Amino acid sequence: MGQRLPARRGGISVVAALGPHRMDSSHGFRVHGTSGAAGRRVEGLPPLKPASPDKEGPVHxxxxxxxxxxxxxLIRQQFPHLMREPVSYLPSTGTVNAIFRVGDLLAARFPLRRTDPDELAESLRAEAGAMSELAGHSPVPTPTCVGLGRRGDSYPLPWTLQTWIPGSVATPSGLAGSIRFADDLVRLILALRKTDRHGRTFSGGGRGGDLPDHDGWMEHCFEKSESLLDVARLRLMWGSFRELPAGGEDVMSHGDLIPANLLVDGERRPAA
Structure with a gap:
């Protein structure tokens, strides 16, 4: 591959991240947008330990x-067959959803910010469809939505219930030299590229698109990184990348393929 894969561990554990993107010879695949992640276990975290998501004060x-x-x-009212399952809050660095374990096999995700309930319900249904589509094409396991919760007297928004994928969350180090992990990651990317777009095209928003369109953002990043990185070298690299020709038609890709959305078991990716 010419260089070591950046240190990433595990398998993808996100939803609504599958979308059409245009390939080029600098990236190999295009990505855009982000999505909250659930269905993952933080290594070393005691299982099913009750906690409060706002014990340190609200973020928003x-x-x-x-x-x-x-x-x-809410589970007792809407999913009575799960009423005897233990529930615990899952501490997370995420700021979009509060995540709760429901027994050993499920996770519940609750949006944290107030919004229009009907619009959110439509978004969550689309997200569930994206999860199902991703699961149908991924060579590794992925979480799937098993239920859409309704707003209630104690919580004003719709929410989701999905499968729990065991594994350890990625860290910035650990598998940089793992050929087995690199092979698993390549298999995932190639499998998603082969997925039928069903007429969908790259939206042009978020990550992806033509590299020169990101000049403004890259300049902002360079200016903020002067004291941290070899910015002169990075500017030269960016200048060469942005002049590379486009490499083909739009393809499907994972929209947020970052370490925090990966799980691992040993040197293998158990989930995506």
């Missing part, structure tokens, strides 16, 4: 309070 000015008793009540 319009953040919705959600705790274990509220989740238990």
């Amino acid at each position: 000015h319009d953040q919705i309070a959600i705790d274990v008793p509220t989740v238990q009540s």
